[in-house]
Amino acid sequence: MKIGTKAAILAAVSAFAVGAAGPAKAQNLTMAVGAQITSLDPHYHALSPNFAVATMIFDTLTQFDADARMEPGLAESWKVVSPTAWEFKLRPNVRFHNGNPFTAEDVAFTIGRVPQVPNSPSSYAIYTRAIERVEVVDPLTVRFHTRSPYPVLPNDLAQVAILDRETHDQASTDDFNSGKVAIGTGPFRYVDFRSGERLRLERNEEYWGDKAHWNAVDYRVVVNDSARTAGVLAGDVDFIDQVPTSDITALKRDERVKLAEKDGLRIIFLALDHLHPEGSPQITDKDGKPLGKNPLLDVRVRRALSMAIDRQAIASRVMEGAAKPAGQFLPEGAFGHVPGLDAPKADPEAAKKLLAEAGYPDGFRITLSGPNDRYMNDGRIVQAIGQMWTRIGIRTTVDAQPWTAFISRAGRQELSAFLVGWGTASGEASSPLRSLVASYNRDKGFGFSNRGRYANPAMDAKLEAALAELDDGKREALLQEATTIAMQDVGIIPIHIQKNLWAMRPTLTHESRADELTRAQDVRPVAAR
Amino acid sequence: MSVYLLRRLLQSVLVMLAMSVIVFVGVFAIGDPVEILISPDADQMERERAIKALGLDLPLWMQYLSFLGNALRGDLGRSFVFNEPALQLILQRMPATLELALGATIMALIIGLPLGLYAGLKPKSPLSSTIMAGSILGFSLPTFWVGLMLIMVFAVQLGWLPSTGRGPTVEVLGMRWSFLTWDGLRHLAMPALNLALFKISLVIRLTRAGVRETMLMDYVKFARAKGLSPARVTYVHVFKNILIPVVTVVGLELGSTIAFSVVTESVFAWPGMGKLIIDSINVLDRPVIVAYLMMIVLMFITINLLVDLAYSALDPRVRLENK
Numbered sequence: 001m002k003i004g005t006k007a008a009i010l011a012a013v014s015a016f017a018v019g020a021a022g023p024a025k026a027q028n029l030t031m032a033v034g035a036q037i038t039s040l041d042p043h044y045h046a047l048s049p050n051f052a053v054a055t056m057i058f059d060t061l062t063q064f065d066a067d068a069r070m071e072p073g074l075a076e077s078w079k080v081v082s083p084t085a086w087e088f089k090l091r092p093n094v095r096f097h098n099g100n101p102f103t104a105e106d107v108a109f110t111i112g113r114v115p116q117v118p119n120s121p122s123s124y125a126i127y128t129r130a131i132e133r134v135e136v137v138d139p140l141t142v143r144f145h146t147r148s149p150y151p152v153l154p155n156d157l158a159q160v161a162i163l164d165r166e167t168h169d170q171a172s173t174d175d176f177n178s179g180k181v182a183i184g185t186g187p188f189r190y191v192d193f194r195s196g197e198r199l200r201l202e203r204n205e206e207y208w209g210d211k212a213h214w215n216a217v218d219y220r221v222v223v224n225d226s227a228r229t230a231g232v233l234a235g236d237v238d239f240i241d242q243v244p245t246s247d248i249t250a251l252k253r254d255e256r257v258k259l260a261e262k263d264g265l266r267i268i269f270l271a272l273d274h275l276h277p278e279g280s281p282q283i284t285d286k287d288g289k290p291l292g293k294n295p296l297l298d299v300r301v302r303r304a305l306s307m308a309i310d311r312q313a314i315a316s317r318v319m320e321g322a323a324k325p326a327g328q329f330l331p332e333g334a335f336g337h338v339p340g341l342d343a344p345k346a347d348p349e350a351a352k353k354l355l356a357e358a359g360y361p362d363g364f365r366i367t368l369s370g371p372n373d374r375y376m377n378d379g380r381i382v383q384a385i386g387q388m389w390t391r392i393g394i395r396t397t398v399d400a401q402p403w404t405a406f407i408s409r410a411g412r413q414e415l416s417a418f419l420v421g422w423g424t425a426s427g428e429a430s431s432p433l434r435s436l437v438a439s440y441n442r443d444k445g446f447g448f449s450n451r452g453r454y455a456n457p458a459m460d461a462k463l464e465a466a467l468a469e470l471d472d473g474k475r476e477a478l479l480q481e482a483t484t485i486a487m488q489d490v491g492i493i494p495i496h497i498q499k500n501l502w503a504m505r506p507t508l509t510h511e512s513r514a515d516e517l518t519r520a521q522d523v524r525p526v527a528a529r
Numbered sequence: 530m531s532v533y534l535l536r537r538l539l540q541s542v543l544v545m546l547a548m549s550v551i552v553f554v555g556v557f558a559i560g561d562p563v564e565i566l567i568s569p570d571a572d573q574m575e576r577e578r579a580i581k582a583l584g585l586d587l588p589l590w591m592q593y594l595s596f597l598g599n600a601l602r603g604d605l606g607r608s609f610v611f612n613e614p615a616l617q618l619i620l621q622r623m624p625a626t627l628e629l630a631l632g633a634t635i636m637a638l639i640i641g642l643p644l645g646l647y648a649g650l651k652p653k654s655p656l657s658s659t660i661m662a663g664s665i666l667g668f669s670l671p672t673f674w675v676g677l678m679l680i681m682v683f684a685v686q687l688g689w690l691p692s693t694g695r696g697p698t699v700e701v702l703g704m705r706w707s708f709l710t711w712d713g714l715r716h717l718a719m720p721a722l723n724l725a726l727f728k729i730s731l732v733i734r735l736t737r738a739g740v741r742e743t744m745l746m747d748y749v750k751f752a753r754a755k756g757l758s759p760a761r762v763t764y765v766h767v768f769k770n771i772l773i774p775v776v777t778v779v780g781l782e783l784g785s786t787i788a789f790s791v792v793t794e795s796v797f798a799w800p801g802m803g804k805l806i807i808d809s810i811n812v813l814d815r816p817v818i819v820a821y822l823m824m825i826v827l828m829f830i831t832i833n834l835l836v837d838l839a840y841s842a843l844d845p846r847v848r849l850e851n852k
Contacts, residue, residue: 032693032798036808038610045610046568119582119612121566126575173612195611196622196808197695197800220694222798223808226677227693231798234684234692373811404813408560422569431570445572 027215032222032231033518034242040193041176042161042184043114046122048425051159052517053219056201058161058184061088061107062154066522068265068334068427068514070154074102074162074185080470083149084132090140094208096164097183097190104142108134109165111144117173127156149468151475155426187212187521196221201520210521217520232257232503239508241518243501245320245376257503262512263324263331264500266423267432268375270368270385270493271452272296272305273416282367282416286395295360296416302490304354305417308392309385310346315496318380323496328487329424329432331497331514336429336479341487343494351392363393370419371407372400376498382419385495410451419495422449425515429479433463437491454491534834541830545823549600552819553593561585562609562813583609596819605823606816610809615820619802624704625695626794626801630786632708632721634779637728642775644729645736650763652741660733667730676723676796683719691716693798720797724790728782735778739771746770773843780836788825 035049042054055063063073075088094102111134115125130150135143144153163171164183171181182190187209188201201217220237222228225244231237233256243251243259251257273280273296280294295301311325325343330336355363368386372379379400386398401409410418424431439455440447446460447453459482466478486492500516504523511522556562563579571579580586584595596606605615648657684692696713698705707713743749744767752762791803798804802821809817 039612041612044612045566046570119607119609121563121579121583121609122568122571123575123578125578126568126571129574177611177613194800195613195618196805220798222693223804224693224795224798227680227796227798230677230680230685231692231694234680234688236684236692236694402811404560404565404811407564411561411564425570435569435572442573445574448572448576449569 027213028218029214029216029239029520029523030218030220030237031239031241031518031520031523032220032228032237033240034221034223034225034228036196036221036223037199038195039173039177040179040182040190040199041117041173042163043117043124044120044173044176046124046126046159048423048516051425052519053199054161054184055186055517056188056217056219056519056521057182057186057190058163059094059186060158060160060162061090062158064158064425064427064513064515066262066511066513068425070158073158074107075157078154081143083470084146086144086146086153087137088142088144090142091208092140094185095206096167096185097204097206098164098167100164100166102162102164102185103139104136105139106162106165107142108136109169110160110163113163113168114160119173124160127159130156149470151467151470151472152426152428152430155428158426188217191216212521213524214520219520229503232505235505239502239504239510239523241500241502241516243503245322245501248320248322248501251503255506258506258508260502260504260510260512261322261499262514264423264498264516265331265334265425265427265514266375266421266498266516267326267329268323268378268381268419268421268495268498269326269436270305270417270419270495271410271436271450272302272454272490272493273413273452274455275413275453280366280416281414282369284365286362286365288365291364295358295364298358299489300354300358301360302493304351304358304392305389305394306344306490306493307347307351307354308388308394309344309493309495310388311343311496312346314381314384318377318384319496319498322376322499322501324499326494326497328483328494329422329436330427330429334424334427334429336433336476336483338480338483338487341484343496346388348388348392355393360393363395365395365397366416367397367399368417368419369399369401369406369410369415371403374403374406375419375421378419378421381495385419413451413453415451418451420449420451421498423516427514429483430463430467433459433479433482433486434467437486438463452492454486456485456489456491459485459489459491537830537834541827544830545826548822548826549596549819550593552822553589553596553815556813556815556818557589560813562815565812566609605820608809608814608817610812610814610817615816616824618805618817619821619824622800622802622805624706625799626787626790626803628706628708628717629720629724629790629793629799629801630783632717633724633728633786634783636721636725637732637779637782640725641729641732642736645733646740646763646768648733649737649740649744652737661737664730664733667726667733670726672723672727672792673796675726676720676793679719679723680796690719695800720793720799723797724786724793728779728786731778731782732775735775736771739774740767743767743770769843773840776839776843777836780832780839784829784832787828 037049037053038045042058059074061073061075062070065071074091076091078088081087111128114128130146131144132147133145137143167181167183175181179190187204187207189204191200191202193199199219203212203215228240229247232240251259276294279290285291315323315325327343328338328341368382370378370382382400383398386396389396422432435449437454438446439460440450440453462478462482466475469475502510507526509524509526567579608615608618644660648660651657680692683690696707696716697710698707699709708717752766791807794801794803806821
């Protein structure tokens with residue numbers, strides 16, 4: 001029996017162990033991404049991983065290149081024809097995967113469908129709301145009439161995947177997920193989708209643009225960071241995104257992989273409580289007694305808090321180089337970036353002086369909150385800032401929580417100071433200005449993510465003027481002025497702009513995108529370039 | 530017997546009701562699903578629409594009552610995130626978890642029983658000490674760490690096994706199973722072993738304790754005195770009697786493996802129910818959380834029942850009516 005047992009164990013072990021991973025075929029690509037795909041319906045849930053998938057199967061009228069500059073998609077050109085009308089010329093001879101031709105009727109149908117998707121937890125209607133009416137001029141010309149002058153319409157339309165009227169009339173979200181109607185004009189065709197596991201695609205041979213290199217793509221969801229890194233090291237996958245910064249050093253030395261990085265459009269910043277003038281919920285004096293007023297309403301205090309932060313140290317040590325210190329929302333080159341508005345230099349001594357001037361020579365106590373599972377190294381950044389603030393005399397308690405709990409509290413204005421991030425997918429400054437620092441106003445749709453309730457009428461006025469300005473040059477100047485006002489008033493405290501990281505086999509090359517999207521058409525073999 | 534079953538059924542309905550209330554209140558206390566699901570580009574109008582679309586505009590008790598009403602008709606709600614019926618989502622992921630849990634349990638029995646038997650029969654031998662020391666490791670090493678080490682050694686260094694994911698599947702009885710293909714088995718090996726490690730140790734310890742205790746029993750001495758072969762004494766008389774605690778524990782463990790293999794599933798990117806529940810908790814997808822936990826309660830109740838039935842089969846002295 002002893003022998004029998006041993007044999008059984010051996011057999012069991014060897015049955016599992018034998019055989020090595022075969023090399024992936026040259027024409028196939030296996031990718032592992034860190035974020036969940038929740039739906040293949042491109043209008044169901046506005047979420048960047050879903051949109052990345054949508055841009056593989058579908059197309060949009062306008063689109064962003066890797067540097068977040070707008071370029072033609074299914075529309076060849078567009079122009080303003082009256083203050084409230086845009087005319088788009090469509091690309092001829094484009095066909096959907098099932099052979100149906102793409103025409104202006106499909107555009108009109110798509111704009112009509114977007115707000116109608118049932119049960120959507122976050123609708124793409126925010127990108128089509130400005131459109132009052134779609135006018136089909138001829139099969140390849142379409143006019144969008146807006147309620148008021150709306151300069152960012154082309155930016156918004158870059159988020160809206162175009163569907164086929166014939167195929168998608170009455171199509172439900174389930175029909176997309178089952179693959180029945182996952183039919184677009186994009187560079188890949190649907191093969192198979194397992195929610196939470198993988199999406200399989202094949203090349204669209206009839207694609208109107210640059211054809212993708214890969215015959216077949218296996219797009220897997222691997223949420224665990226270590227597992228993704230192990231996957232690319234073991235050669236099970238060819239390509240991964242969201243490389244954890246703690247792995248950067250090891251991966252750079254490893255010959256089995258190479259890294260690609262790109263300055264992103266996601267800013268990490270601190271928001272401060274402006275809502276409670278009679279005393280912020282998490283601020284007390286040194287003895288734990290209420291202050292009777294909110295020190296954060298004093299711009300000198302805000303400036304001191306910003307100057308206390310050594311952004312360079314956070315970028316190089318906490319982020320291992322995967323971040324750039326920031327002094328405004330957008331990186332250089334983006335629309336509305338203010339040249340010369342750089343990250344404030346760390347100066348604890350000057351910060352202390354400012355605090356004394358503001359009437360807080362001994363500082364005060366504050367709680368700094370933040371998520372610990374949302375942004376790269378978020379929990380550690382919050383800790384580092386807490387120490388820097390304590391150094392200038394503001395005794396900081398650090399409270400890092402899971403995103404689910406944290407964001408609900410921030411949304412209820414229960415926090416005094418907290419770290420969040422903002423990705424500007426459109427690469428255009430009106431998006432962060434409008435959501436993060438404009439005064440909270442339901443009717444205008446301003447300040448939706450302005451959880452600290454910062455308010456500055458001068459900034460609001462500039463922004464509103466910019467949002468109605470159709471001339472790009474004038475609009476950019478207005479956005480720059482608005483940004484300068486908000487930053488000089490320390491409406492938020494910018495920390496850094498993240499770099500996006502990908503890792504892949506050394507034989508591959510990646511056109512890395514500023515907007516963080518991970519897509520199969522951006523990956524090619526080195527030789528094919 | 531039927532009275533016993535009825536009482537069990539009533540109990541389980543009550544437990545499930547309590548569970549659904551706890552989850553409803555719990556998710557409500559953690560945070561606001563809309564805050565997490567909504568696009569940051571949205572505005573206040575869009576937020577109001579989303580709250581309405583997900584039915585979160587009603588007071589909590591009304592949401593609960595409408596949930597109960599639908600549940601009685603077999604509809605546990607639609608996932609906020611996937612817009613699919615919660616139950617269907619869970620059932621889709623079930624085969625993956627089941628094959629993982631069963632694979633781990635089978636490994637635990639195949640490896641744990643013989644080793645435990647050996648350690649019990651020859652407690653003094655050096656091999657036994659090694660086995661027992663090894664079982665302590667199996668108990669105390671965290672699953673998360675062991676999983677990563679397995680990946681590092683067998684996938685990254687040696688390249689024998691795939692690092693993550695589930696292999697190709699074959700459809701049987703309308704469900705997709707991966708253990709029927711060779712590549713599927715290779716994908717299954719590491720996560721199953723990772724999950725089994727704790728169980729192997731448990732089975733070893735239980736078996737050894739049982740054997741050592743039983744070997745001293747009068748009936749074993751008598752069997753020996755009767756001149757039965759050592760093999761017959763061990764495998765018929767001893768083995769059968771030590772199985773009762775093993776069956777209990779393995780049964781309960783199977784339940785907790787199916788319900789809570791969260792860590793292993795996320796380390797190995799195994800698309801099972803554990804991963805679904807953790808993903809759902811991360812986005813406060815309440816319909817899925819409620820449906821999942823209610824199913825788990827049901828499963829535990831069923832497993833307990835089956836264990837009780839197995840008792841009565843293994844030990845003629847146990848009669849369910851008397852309980």
